[in-house]
Amino acid sequence: MTRSPADLMRVNLLEVFNEPDPDRRAAVIAENYAEDVVWHEPDRIIHGRTELARRAAELRAENPDWTFRPAGPAAGLDDIGHLGFRYGPADGQPSVVSGMDIARTRNGVIIELYTIVTEIRQPS
Template sequence: METVVAKYLEAWNATDPAARKAAVAAIFTEQATYVDPLMAVTGHAEIDAGIAAAQAKFPGWVFRPAGPIDAHHNQVRFTWSLGPEGAEAPIIGFDVAVVENGRIAKVYGFLDKVPAA
């Protein structure tokens, strides 16, 4: 599951549109769903658009693992942080992903720390 999480975060960090689309296709099933407090999307195109929107809102920020990976059966949960490289991350969350044949089929995302509006 460590590889799945690493590839997932790579997709979120891929800023080149072609590389991001390829990363999304590699780690998500065709009809994968992603839901968090800010978006609910299905399929590669919508997931890619959601990632692009997050990158546009937080240009230059990167997603990093922020704790241990906990997995059993076909599911994994992990904490991540989002912030500028080399600085304390102002956003922290955790995701639970359901994996099918080595690719993510569902993601349930939660935000634990967000800056005040």
């Protein structure tokens, strides 16, 4: 099944970065990202599926009770997808981080991902 850029953005946020099970996360990464995917975070660049999975696990470990939530609908245009997000405690407290993921896709997989953080607030 070939996913649209908007579908890939939802998968990226909800089935990778919110997934607590490392085996399920790895399976989703293998299906939805190019082997040589490049992920640009605000403070680093990650290369390849293995490093993407490692970094996703690190983020989950830093705040295990936090979740990512979409901030509006995912959208796509040609081979570009984007989705705003909020990140923070899962228990209904306000989000701590907000931003946007933007991805270049090819043949139904993410080939390059950019994470832009637009706001960071102190947790209450």
